[in-house]
Amino acid sequence: MSEPQGFRPAQPAAVPTPAAATAVEVRGVDKRFETRSGQVQALDAIDLTVAAGEFVSLIGPSGCGKSTLMRLIADLDDPSSGTLTVFGKSTRQARLDQEYGIAFQSAGLLPWRTVAANVALPLELHGVASGARANRVAELLDMVGLADFADRYPDQLSGGMQQRVAIARSLAEQPRLLLMDEPFGALDEMTREKMQSDLVRISAETGAAVVFVTHSIPEAVFLSDRVVVMSPRPGRIREIVPMRLGADAKRAARTDELREERAFFDMVTAVREALHGGAPVGTGPRGVETR
Template sequence: MIMESSPGGRAPAVDVGGVSRVFTGRKGASVTALDDVSLTVAPGEFVSLIGPSGCGKSTLLRLIADLDTPTAGSIRVFGKPARQARIDQDYGIAFQQAGLLPWRTVAGNIELPLELHGAGKAARRARAAELIELVGLSDFADNYPDQLSGGMQQRVAIARALAESPSLLLMDEPFGALDEMTRERMQNELVRICGETSAAVVFVTHSIPEAVFLSDRVVVMSPRPGRIRDVLGVGLGDTAERGENLREDEAFFHAVSQVRELLHGEAPTGARGVETR
């Protein structure tokens, strides 16, 4: 399941080696959220994590983001310890809730990480304008979050995550609270944005069709204690070129069925351990 090297000899975007996370509760009781998880994500690759609630998907994402510390094992991001990658702003993060500041405009929210890291006003404005155009909100730069739909708010959150030109996006169910139609539009937007930025993505989702539509590979996790049950190479072509018609393609439905069977502990012929890179 682990790729040994990245294309062109570059350091992997993410390299998780033998990671476990045990939480200790009151009276000494412990819960093993992750157990001996190893995974490598190549630069520019889109990898989704999927599994039942409580399987450790979000915990793994938080460990990669250095928002938590593994009990055992190692995590490197572009060859650096996770903490150093966070300090160097090598990745951007987007969560299920957009988390926009209500007193700042669209442009102001996108500029925030640049402002916090000392970028000048002109540079902040130029970068925000570039990202606002990228996410298709040029007519809403001066609007406030409460004047935006849920989908538009998530576009702003994605733009903010891209503000410092990260080579990696960490996304924890960013479309989970959206209606199905808006969710599909946002999926289309995300594959376009990833194609234009060439960022690697680690994406947590509960939706099998979403994972298949977006991903180069889908990582299927087992119930707690979270382990990687299998990895499916989706094989639907360049993610940046995927469009609405893909959802009606026979290969798409076949991949959805494969992931569904893997989630239930069954391995379709040719699915187990398939890699795309």
């Protein structure tokens, strides 16, 4: 029996090629904007590689170009110079091939559609047959812990639940890359930490690479394999900090207990010092964000 139109079943693991082993490749990227007061240099000489399955966070002061870089990777804007590829393809081709899903700070759910219908929307738009669509939606809602809320509407959900729906929707077409622009920024601290733990689990289950924009140092440390620290505008990569959280703290195994371990606070301090240009800074209260 042939597969329903538009559905991409899970494929057996293949021997990775260099292109397949690299999710995102950014080389010599500049971005300039024309404004009434003149030209603004948003990004300057950005070089970055994100491996397949890797979780990379972008952090830096407001206006440093984090979201601009995300938009370039997502083919929502064009670089002024330099090149970007996603799984060895142009960003435009990667978008057409649905290689990535996107989640923003606002969940962006359609209020007149149920939770299940919101998650199903990308599948509908790409012609996936109703049976395969229903099966995929059920699988995704189970993954994000919302199987009992399929028939609810967005205004019947908390902020954290709405963001879980948005994440499920971004995973609908089994993308190999997730692009996430401060998706937890508007949530209270308790919900935010729960969502971080959920995202660690989901990214491990799906094997997708993640590029994640945040202003929160503890969030970046908890989630990431590497944290990319950017400078004030024009945005440059000041330092890339690998997360050394101990032999038993691989990303898939991270739990809330990690937040109270010495290695976690050491990494928070390392990222904070990178943000301050390498100068030692006071650590402040444990777990407090530095924005």
